[in-house]
Amino acid sequence: MNTIYLFIFLPFIFACIVPFLYKHLNRQVHTGWFVLVVPLSILIYLLRFIPAVSSGETFEYTFSWIPSFGIHITSYVDGLGLLFGLLISGVGALVILYSIFYMSKVREALHNFYIYLLMFMGAMLGLVFSDHMLAFYGFWELTSVSSFLLISYWYERKSSRQGAMKSMLITVFGGFGLLAGFIMLMMMADTYSIRELIANMEVIQGHSLFIPAMLCILLGAFTKSAQFPFSIWLPDAMEAPTPVSSYLHSATMVKAGIYLVARMTPVFGGSPVWFWLVSGVGIITLLYGSLTALRQTDLKPLLAYSTISQLGLIMSLLGIGSLAVYFGPGESGTVFTVATFAALFHLFNHSTFKGSLFMVVGIIDHETGRRDIRYLGGLMHVMPITFTIALVGGLSMAGLPPFNGFLSKEMFFAAVLDVSKAGVFGLNSIGTLFPIIAWVASILTFVYCMIFVFKTFGGKYHPERLNRKVHEAPIGMLIAPMVLGLLVLLIFFFPNVLGKYILTPALSAVLPMMTVSSYDLKISAWHGVNYELLMTIGVILLGGLLYMAKKRWLPAARKFPQNLTLNHFFNEGLSGAERWSASLTNRYMTGSLRHYLLYIFVFFVLLLMGSLLWFYGLRFDFSNNAMISVFDAGLVICMIISALTVLLAGNRIVAIVALGALGYMVSMFFVIFRAPDLALTQMVVETVTTVLFLLCFYHLPKLKKSMERLSFKWTNLFISIAVGLTVTVLGLSANGHKLFEPITSFFENSYKLAGAKNIVNAILVDFRGFDTMLEISVLTIAGLGVYVLIRQRSKRGKEHEAE
Amino acid sequence: MDTLIVILVGILVTIGTYLILSRHLLRIVLGTSIIGHAVNLLIITSGGLKTGAAPLLGEKITDFTDALPQALVLTAIVINFAVTALVLVLCYRAYQGFGTDDLEQLRGEEHE
Structure with a gap:
């Protein structure tokens, strides 16, 4: 047993003792303080890997589970897994710290909450460190299950139950696709190990199952990462407590699909279908998410749609980056390698700023009791620290300097400009759509970021619209978002520290065939005046104008007909399927023997x-x-x-x-x-x-x-x-x-064999002794049944007499 | 002989099935009982009839009738008995509880 297993299973093990801690110590100490130990120790353990992994080493630990069938659980630590592991444990620690102040220790069922949260953490760690595809799939489904449990945490609310059900239906549906895809991959390459798969990619790429397997795996990735049109579950998942939204539904779980796409890039990348699906769906999701986010009035759904949109951005970057596999090592290949690098960079940045924004919404909800921007406003003076954090996160999301979102947004613009000039896969004709869509979506992103920050904190303060006296949040609740906000700033000023030690090793795991010098991957804020910079300036100018003029168009945008939304189609389809199957079943299940x-x-x-x-x-x-x-x-x-x-x-x-x-x-x-x-x-x-x-x-x-x-x-x-x-x-x-x-x-x-002269008897009691034993148990059960039925009657009879 | 018994089995199964399909619990119990007998006869027949002596050793005979179906049927008889007893008591309880032995009236509420 190696220590890596211990650390993957630590959350599960700890989850077992949470109920006891809650039962005996919750009155004195909030259970969250004990739970906090788990992500912190995992984080410290993983940090120790950084020097070795950044110098190109990978670690592999195999644990024979069922050796006779050759099923081994292999843990594999490389740059990509480590990047995710750090996010999971780091954001996890901050979220748990935050939840200690967010979740009341008197009113809430904390033991349930922390058990689900630990279960999720363990599943997610297992997911990113698994090399065996079936283990990967198991952990994948476990994250869906724990997400279901966390969304329905306030299960007495109908909307929570419905949101949980919806997310479960969609993600598990995708999970089945993933399983089918894995099985097809196994049939092609005759191995369940993802690394051996990558080593055998020549066999796979010529196989007739190549495209079906790719489609199945992408189905899993798109449903999990809330890509269009599967994105509808994420806004409803906002019924979960805010720490959960911040952790699962923005920083980690929804990125499992991104992880899967990144992991599978060496296998499928270079194929036009893969490129078009991943980058196309990604960029459509980017536009759809930012458009829909504009129309929201509730802060949490607004952030949910913005998460969908940002996930689309990362997904499209991964799709563009997969061209590197097509071009191979060389100048064009290097250009697209940078796109993959940008995807990983933005993934990290998104976790920092979106995590802090979710926590800000949680604070607003906690302090004012409201999340609707039509009631909020002017909180700047009441909650200055919260405002500062929101400003940092919001501007980073909008892609402004001096925040980390600016850096990755510029790289994104560079990537879409590069892809429009790539000249393969039919990009000559419609490749120019990429920069246009990206630019429009960035303007919309800018506008909703402004709405988020300034409709909440700017403008007039209306105390009469809120049911309680509002004041700044307790310091404990502010620590976690402050740490994330600080990271947003630090990454802007020292991006290459992150780049060199964490992102480059992750990149070499996504694109193992590329040898990229660290010079190409230098992140810098200033490139001189170029298209990217002009695009950003255009975003700020046009976005600013749109925000100023929002009174003219926003009410009209909010009146988008409800029955044309994806959600409406999903609900109609679901209830239609239920009605149809009920009527079909009732037709033959008549109740007549x-x-x-x-x-x-x-x-x-x-x-x-x-x-x-x-x-x-x-x-x-x-x-x-x-x-x-x-x-x-x-x-x-x-x-x-x-x-x-x-x-x-x-x-x-x-x-x-x-x-x-x-x-x-x-x-x-x-x-x-x-x-x-x-x-x-x-x-x-x-x-x-x-x-x-x-x-x-x-x-x-x-x-x-x-x-x-x-x-x-x-x-x-x-x-x-x-x-x-x-x-x-x-x-x-x-x-x-x-x-x-x-x-x-x-x-x-x-x-001779049994010492019996009666053959039939010998068969019954000797040759087929087990059958006879089971026969006796059937007799016993029947006898018990007869006894119970008669006894029950006589009891009831006596009761009748007593009445 | 074998053919005759198989035809007999067919007739018994027909009668038993007809009883099972009727509306009254009592007839259903009677029907299952008859089918039980029929199946026992069928199993015995499948081993060949009157081909040798009873399967008891030590009588200086070496040609025995097939013992395996007999062992199977012996089990079947006992299980059949258990099932009949349970079903009988179940019918009795159903009648006690609902006041009827008509299956159409015992049928569950229509699901909305």
Whole structure:
């Protein structure tokens, strides 16, 4: 057992002791303080990897789980995993610190909250450090499950439950796609290891399953990372407590799809389908998210749509970066390698500024009780520190200097300009769309960032619209967003520290075939006057104008018809599917036992008769028949008569006696067939059964003359004759085929093998002892059932008497 | 002989099925019982009838009838008994609880 496993499983292990901590210590100490230890220790542990990983080393630990099937869980630490690991543990620590002040220790079920949160943290760590595809998939689904639990944390609210359900449906649907894609990859490369997959990419790229596997894997990535049109779950996921939104739904979980795309870039990159899907869907999502974010009045959905839009940006950068695989090492390749680098850079930046913005919204919600910008305004003077953090985060998101968002936004502009000139995959004709869409979306982003910051903090303060006295948040709640805000600034001034130690190793994991000198990857704020800078200036000017004139167009934009939204289509589709399946099910699940029996019998006849005819199984062989004595014929006639008596008797006693007679005649047949044990058993059982019947019939109503319709009787008759015929034909055909020699000669050694002279007994208690044991347990269960049913009645009877 | 027994089995199964498809619980129990007998006979038949002596050693006979179906049927008889007993008591309880043994009236509420 290596320490890396310990650290991946630490959150799970700690989750087990959280309930005890909560039960015994929560009154004195907020449970969050104990939980905080987990991400902090993981963070410190991971930080120790940085020097080695940045010098190009990777670490691999294998733990044999099921060695006989060759299933090993391999943990693999490389730059990409480490980048995510640091985000998960770092943002995790800050979020937990924040939640200590956000979640009331008196009112909230903190043990649930922290168990789910730790479960998520463990799953996410497992995800980014797994090399085995099935382990990857397992952790992937576990993040969906923990996200579901966290969104529905306030499960007494209907909107929470609905939001959780929606996110579960969409992400797990994508998860199935991912599993299918992984299985296809395994079929192609004959390995479950992602690294061996990358090593075998020549085999995969020529395979006919290449495109289907890619589509399935992208389905998983797009649903998880809320790409258009699967993005609709993310705004509804905002029903979760704000620390959760900040952690899962902006910094980590939604980036799992990005992680997957980055991991799979060496395998699929270089294919035009991959390029167009990833960059196209990404850039459409960027535009869609920023457009929709503008229309929001609630701060959390506004941030959710902005997250969707930013994820689209990162996704499109990864798509553009995949061209590096196409071009290979060389000058053009290097240009697109920088795009991938920008994707990783923006991913990190987004986690810092969006995390802090979510925390700001949480603070506003906590202090004012409102999240709607139509009620807020002028908070600048009441909450100066919160305002400063919001300003830093907001301007960084808008792409202004001196914040880290500016750097990655400039790199994004450079990448879209490069791709419009790439001249492959049909980019000549429509490649210019990339810079245009990117620029328009950036203007919209600028506008909603301004709305977020200045509609909340600027303008007039309306204390009468808020239900409580507003003051600055407690210092503990401000620490976490302040740390993130500080990072936003620090990264702007020292981007190359981050670039050299964390991003470059991650880049070499995404594009292992590229050898890029660190000179190409220098991030600098000033490149001289170039297109990127002009684009940014244009964004600020036009965005500023649009913000100033917002009173003219914003109300109209908010009136976008509800029934044209994706959400509306999803809800309609879902309820339509529910209605349709309910009506279909109700049509055949009628609640009538007879109908179910009819289905069973019809199926029985069709299946057996069908397969007999299909496989030419009809063969009758009468040559082995034994002689029929007069006595046998008489017995058969008597049996038919007594069975008919059971059928036609109008009197209960007659029916029971006829049934008993039938049973005794069966035991006579057993005598004729040289089966003394059977005859004896049948005799005893038949006697007991008859007594039982008589006992019960005493309590049961008389047989009524059946008042059934004629069609009912004819259907029954038809079905029963068909069943009887099937059994007869089947029995005759079975006797006609002798495919195998009887194995009975083995049992004839019973005296030698089991010391028994009665072969049948030896089979029952010795050769097939387990069967007999199970038979006894069936008897026991039936006996218990009879006992309970009778006892329950007598109890109720007594209660009746007592009343 | 074998053919005769198989035909007998077919007739018994027909009668049993018809009883099972009726509306009254009592007839259903009777039907399952008859089908149980029929199946036991079918299994015995599949091993060949009257081909040798009873499967008891030590009588200086070496030609035995097939013992395996007999072992199977022995189990079946006992299980059949258990099932019949349970179903009978279940019918009795259903009748006690609902006051009818008509399946159409016992049928569950229509799901909305």
